[in-house]
Amino acid sequence: MGPTLIMIALGAFVTTLDNTIVAAGAPSIARDLALDLPTLQWVSIGYMLPFAGLLPVAGTLVDRWGQAATLRAGLLAFGAGAAVGGLVTTAWLVIAARVLQGAAAAFLVPALLSLLRTNLDERRRAVGATIWTACLAVALALGPTLGGVLSEYLGWGWIFFVNLPFVAAMLLLLRKVVTGNGSTAGRDPAPGRPAxxxxxxxxxxxxxxxxxxxxxxxxxxxxxxxxxxxxxxxxxxxxxxxxxxxERLVPGELTGQRVFIGALTVQLLWGLGVSGVFFFTPLLHQESLGLGPVLAGLPLVVVAVAVVAATPLVPWAVPRFGPHRTVAAGLATVAAGLLAVAAVNQVPEILPRVPGLVLIGAGSALTTPLTSYALEIVADRHAGTASGLLTASRELSSALGVALIGAVLAVVRTARLDDGAASALAQGYTAGLLTAAGLELTGALLALRLLNPRRGQSPSRSDKRGAPFLSSR
Incomplete structure (x- = not known):
């Protein structure tokens, strides 16, 4: 595997890992720094919001600055955030470190994906896209376990420090990756003005x-x-x-596309429901069930494995049932999984939760046509912008999901404190699960309506072509 493919693999892994590894270590951070629940949420939200906010213009700025300058600055900023986050002992500095990492990741992702276009021929480009997707899946599966192991045996600071070897390796590879194209590699001589x-x-x-x-x-x-x-x-x-x-941030042609706006809306509802539950699951398992960080993160691994295992079903389902029914079935399955976990949440054991967790993961895999189908109706000239908006909406939904489910959990827990702290937390988590299930069912109904192709909506081959979407997560 050449240096470009290695660079792409490392970048996909580390930017996704930084999104998933924190959940298992969050309870340890909260205990050591004496954080209340709202402050703890910002440890996760602090990464997601700048990631989401900067992505829509990051691609244009990468074209202005060039790949080499963007990757070098992004890696240095990402590494600085990791070093600071692992060393500091105050909440606001941890959150500031996460903000810096999220902002850096917003530029790293489009810069790394642009290497597929500039450094690889058509055959190796397909290989690179596959490697990117595979590394996302690996990071999704390993993140919670790795976060739990590092928190339990080395301390939560290593959740941040683990990023540094990846950053160092990518900085070493950078010279080999861009020298073949010259010092202005990947720079557009006349890029559009960023909004x-x-x-x-x-x-x-x-x-x-x-x-x-x-x-x-x-x-x-x-x-x-x-x-x-x-x-x-x-x-x-x-x-x-x-x-x-x-110079608009969102081109008018995209806001007029019913399917594209529908995909953004449905994806937002999926993230609102799932992301908050994921973030608070290790907290519940440590504080309510008395598990250590490693065991508390294992349920998230079950979800990730189910996502990977169910993904091959998607190419089979879409041609037979259509993307709208496939996505709706996926969201309904996620809702069923959330309800199943809520039904056994009073049982202080992990095993009864496994069937519901498997349903959540399998259903989430069936939602992947949201992105590819949305891009099929987008003109080629807007494919990059559309991809950035879809990725941004996923990050935004994650941040809002942590905030929303956290608010539900906090309100119910406060109202039930007379039942004991552990019981109150469990009841708040159950309320969060039920809220998330309602959001998923709403998304399923909207998917059937908004993603259903209507006569006259299909793009013509001469103007539009399907474009692969490579999520940052």
């Missing part, structure tokens, strides 16, 4: 809205209302600005 102001507005709006949801769990009303109004105001400003701007 930086629109990006800043929408990112600030996302931060305020997410903070409002997190603060709801604290029981107050004034601060969530102020934050929510601020976020809504920025969202309205963004929409009005987009209508008038010459």
């Amino acid at each position: 930086v102001l629109s990006m800043l507005v929408v990112t600030a709006g996302m931060v305020l809205l997410t903070a409002a949801v997190v603060e709801l769990g604290e029981g107050g009303a004034l601060l969530p209302a102020v934050l929510g109004l601020g976020g809504a105001g920025l969202a309205i400003w963004f929409v009005l600005r987009e209508r008038r701007a010459r």
Whole structure:
């Protein structure tokens, strides 16, 4: 395997690992730093929000700066965030380190994916895409276990330090990867102007809205209302600005595509339901069931393995049932899994939860046509922007999911504290599971309606072609 393929493999693995490894170590971080639940949520959200906010313009900026400069700066920033995160002992510095890593990952992902186009021929490009996807799956499966092992035996700081060998290896490979193309490798001599102001507005709006949801769990009303109004105001400003701007963050052709907007909406609902449950599962298992970090992270491995095992069913299902029915069935299966876990959540054992966890993973695999089908109706000239928006929506849904399920858990736990801390946490988790199941069922109904192809909606071959989507997760 050549240096380009190794670089792509390492980048896919480490950027995905940093998203999944924190969940198993979060309870250890909370205990050592005496973090309350809302602050703990920002350890995860701090990575996801800048990742989501910067992705829509990151591709354009990569074209302006060139692959070499972007990859070098992104790797140094990602590594600096990892080093700081592992060394500090205060909550705000940990969160700041996560923000830095998320911002760096937003530029690393499109820069690494651009290597597929510039450094590889058509045959090796397909190999590179397969390697990228495989490394995503491996990181998804290994992240929770690795986070638990490092937290239990070396300390939670190693959740951050484990990134550094990957960063060092990629920096060493960088010279070999880009020298063949010259010092301006991958640089577009006349790239489009990035919609930086629109990006800043929408990112600030996302931060305020997410903070409002997190603060709801604290029981107050004034601060969530102020934050929510601020976020809504920025969202309205963004929409009005987009209508008038010459360089739009979201091209008008995409906002007019029913299937594409439907895919964004359904993907947002999937992430809202699943991501928050994933983040709080190790916390429940450690605090309520008394498990160590390693055992507490194992249920997430069950989900990841189920995702990998069920993925081969997707190419079989889509031609037979259509992407809309396949995605709807996947979301309904996820909902069934969440309800199954909720039904046995009062049992203080892991084994009864396994069937529900398998359903969650298998159902999530069936939602993958969301991205590929959405890109089939997008013109080639917007394929890169559409891919970035789909990836950004997945990261945004993860951040909002952690905030939403965290708020539900916190409200119920506070109301049930008379039953004991462990029991109150378990009841809050059950409420989070039921909320997530409702979101998944809503997504299933919308998938049947919004993703169902209508006559006259199909793209013509002369103008549009299917484009592969490579998720950052």
